Amino acid sequence: MDARALGQYFENPDTLFQLVNNTAVCMVACNALNRTGVISRLLEGPADTAVLAASCQVPADRLARLLDYLTAHEIIEKAADGTYSANARTQVMHDARDYLVSTELGAKAGSKMHESLKGDGTPFEHFFGQPVFEYFSSNPDAAASFGGFMGWMTRRVQRFLFAEHRFEPFSTVVDIGGSMGDLLLAILEEYPGTNGILFDLPATAEIARAQVAESPLADRVEVVGGSFFEEVPTADLYTLKQILHDWNDEECRHILSTIRKAIVPGGRLAVIDHIVSDVPTPNEAQSTDIAMMIWDTGRERRLAEFEALFAASGYRLDRMTRNPAGHSVIEAVPV
Template sequence: MPEQAAGAMAGDDREDAVLSRMWDFHSGLRMGFMLSAIAEIGIADHLVDGPLSVDELAERTGNNADGLYRVLRAMASKGVFTETSRRVFGLTPLADILRSDTANSLRDVFRLQGKHFMRNAYAEIGYSIRTGLPAFDHVNGEELFAYLARHPEMNELFSGAMGNAAGQTQQSAVEAYDLTGVRKLVDIGGAHGHLLASILARYPDLRGVVFDQPHVVPGAERVLAEAGVLERAELVGGNYLESVPAGGDAYVISHVLHQLSDSEAIAVLTNIRRVMDPAGRVLVIDPLIPEGDVPHPGKFMDITMMALSKGRDRTEAEFVEVFGKAGLRLAGTVGLKSASSVVVAEPA
């Protein structure tokens, strides 16, 4: 009888733990919205010099003190901010990431997540499940980049958020992958040239090309000039689905392929294969999804791709398939400190 009782209690404990975890997932929806709101308000920036009372924070930011207190109290229970004394809050390592002035800032990422045009797309993920099409287009009436082109303020926020996320990954890739011996590197979809600027600064004998849409690529001139590498860089505008600059012995494509469908990804890779040095390499910087139940941030990034675009994050087998159809073969992978990897291809 005691053994039966113990077994029953153990079973009850397991059931309680399962229910508790599911309630945590349910609370995660509210946590995401609170993070977005607090990032938008900029609370973390006001705490850089030390803890402040909720009344002071509310006065500085034009918010209701009771509402702000209740939200910060809930967030502090998860380690985002800390209540140092009654109704007085300070930064924690997690809250520090919501500051706008740190190298690891994700403030714009959380601000973007809270905007109606983004959060409504995530809320309609069921549409993507039913149809295989982007929920963003369904709820906003147009695809993401067309929407951003019509809303310059949101486009600026989107660019800031992508810069927050990509900067850490790109720096990790620069540190992890050795480009010694490469003479000319072409950055496909290089935007404002931050990745190429970091690479050229690290390899003084290297020359590079930033390739992106004609209205985007001029922004790279300032970034490259500030890094002191503009004289070794070329800015080229175009459409990577149609053609890419020739003559590189290395091509890097960072967080672009996962925005594209398989057919689009194959088109870009085929264009690279057609003009690259025969002994060259293609370096794809994207999440590399592990098979099975292994936890990986890329599995959730893939849901972002599903909601916002026709793209997807890929497993190694899926990379092998798209590379093969473009005349390339997988040569290796290099894991990064971030959620992404460098996936290396070479001519087949």
């Protein structure tokens, strides 16, 4: 999708208000109607307010106001007889439910950006009192929702990943910080005859284990809990999707060095992350860079910054498949 600058909304106060107010209100409306089951019910078929209110046990008056808001913005449909129905955007809103919930978490944390800028700690730590992955380890519902969000992100980039990039032949791939296993399972499906290890923090690995067990590819997957700051399993391909962007340079060098100790000779590292343009550009890399400043100590990086991390951790950049619209694949090999 073309990157468009938000500057046009700042040309006058009315468009600025429309942008900011609707972004916040739309997120709230979508989250409320996803969480109360109204959207799932609408996706089953048309219904009026009374039916939706009764089946989802929410007050009809306020429900109608939320539905009318989303109707006004063409996210659902309303017929002349007052019946609401789903359209293609309603399905997108449902598919993106974990993303929308995580965005709400990010908005809470982001409200502390000014405090974080003037002191130590990330905005997330200022709001929630602990680093994001510790928070997820002690909040399984939030962790599962974040895992769903990550799976949604993976599905967004999957077409690019398999159409534009081919991994060199490998026998075992470890997906480092592999969340619920969406990427690993997609890779195993694309590369028959290979095996995979899903590696993530113990609490996340525990949630992922149940999801992976339901896959027809489960017998090719081992789920391992641990920390990439300590030790990772041995393999000949390591994928790190949206991992390095969570951490500062020193932490990234630590992660890469841990992998360097385990990787077999001839093995490869595939970093799947945004590449920031040298010239400020209104694309996903630029906005996610700020999101990383909210969530943790990380950042999105320029290609030269990845090269420097590799060089300092015992690798060299070998090749890259650039994705102008999203995550690129940057492969490095041990030296």
